Amino acid sequence: FGRVHRMGKRKTAKKQMKKEKPKLMAKFDCPFCNHAGSVKITITRKAKLGQCKCIVCNVSYETKVAALTEPIDVYCEWIDECEKVNNEDGQGAPAARASQSGRARERAAASRRDDDDDDDDDDD
DSSP: OOOOOOOOOOOOOOOOOOOOOOOOOOOBOOTTTOOTTOEEEEEETTTTEEEEEETTTOOEEEEEOOTTOOHHHHHHHHHHHHHHHHHHHHHSOHHHHHHSOHHHHHHHHHHHHHHHHHHHHHTO
C-alpha cells in the first residue's frame, strides 16, 4: 500500500544517422591536352547519350548509355577507346596480337628491339 507508482517516460527511438553516399568524381583530366578537371560529362537519359567534352581543347566523345550509367562510366569508356585506337595505330590489328601466345609476343617484341638496336649501329 505505501508505495507510490510513478509513471515512466516513453522510450524514444534513437535518431538514425543518414549514411553519406560516397561521391563519385565530377571533374576529369583530358587525355589529349592533360589539363586537370577540364572534361565536362553530360548524360542525356532521354536520348540515351553520354558526351565527354574538354573545355580547353574542345575534343569530344559520345557514346550510348544505359539507365545506370554514371559520368565516370562514360569517361572510362572514352579512355578505353583512346587506348584501343593507340594500340591499333602502334602495333597493327589487335585481333592478330590477341591470337598470339604470351611467349610468341615476347619473342616478337625482343626481335623488334634487336632490329632497332641494329638500325642504331648503322648510323655510326
